[in-house]
Amino acid sequence: MVQPKASILVVEDDPAISGGLCDVLVFNGYAAHAVADGSKGCEAILSGQYDLVLLDVMLPGMDGFTICREVRRKRPAQPVVMLTAKGSEDDVVTGFSAGADDYVSKPFSLRELMVRVEAVLRRSGRPVGDEKIRFGGILFDGANLQASANDRVEPLTRREMDIMGYLFRHQDRIVSKGELLTEVWHYTDPGVETRTVDIHMLKLRKKLTALTGGHGLIRTVRGEGYRLETAR
Structure with a gap:
């Protein structure tokens, strides 16, 4: 049995976007899991073991920025890519301030999405580390x-x-x-x-x-x- 390249959690409340993301990730060899609620998503991130989290900004229960801050506080090494509204630079800045590793603006192309996902996952080590x-x-x-x-x-x-x-x-x-x-x-x-x-x-x-x-x-x-x- 072929093992997936990585395990990715998608926290997105739009079923069409969530389903599409999971389909693309699975097609590219990843194990994909989805959660539609912000509070449950935060719980899943902190209790599970995911190589990457794709995190929407606007979510029921708890917004993506709050989730990202909480994750950074408890799991500082967890890779997170934020999903933001197209052209919303304020969301991008806030996402980076909350500790996101990268962002993808909606609507996004599949090529752009996979470039961002693969770039974050490719980080096998930190260039600076504890130095x-x-x-x-x-x-x-x-x-x-x-x-x-x-x-x-x-x-x-x-x-x-x-x-x-x-x-x-x-x-x-x-x-x-x-x-x-x-x-x-x-x-x-x-x-x-x-x-x-x-x-x-x-x-x-x-x-x-x-x-x-x-x-x-x-x-x-x-x-x-x-x-x-x-x-x-």
Whole structure:
């Protein structure tokens, strides 16, 4: 008997979308399970063992953002991909703030969905892990997911820590958005349309600026990518 590549939980109250997602996932070799209620979905995530959770924002019982925050608090390593309304950037930002690993906007193409799913699942290890990094007067602590400087502490998401780790290891050059999507997000197609990198950079810069008192440390090189830059 062929074992499924991974077990995925779909938390979605629209039966057509939920059924379609499960069919696509099973067709691509995954074990798929579905829950239509937010409260039951949160319970299933915390009591079960899933390689990935596809989590809708608008759910009966408990909304997706609340679920994601609760999951991050109790199971910080659980991969979560949020399902958001098309064009709702506020949902995307809120989802990342809650700890989502990635997002897919409705309506989504099957290609886009599988790119996101496979990218998150491909993460066999963390590029930074428990390592500590010092840059620009800030200590980045991968074990505790936080950055600190001058007695001030800012929490980091795992993705933000991974970004800093990759930029730190390649601080001698410019790192393109496509490279980040390939090496940090593990997308097989870095040309997929997404503002994921932009939104993560914006949030990360705000945290770094708060710690340095005015310098975000990550410089955008127009048309090229990003580069670490110490405070002047």
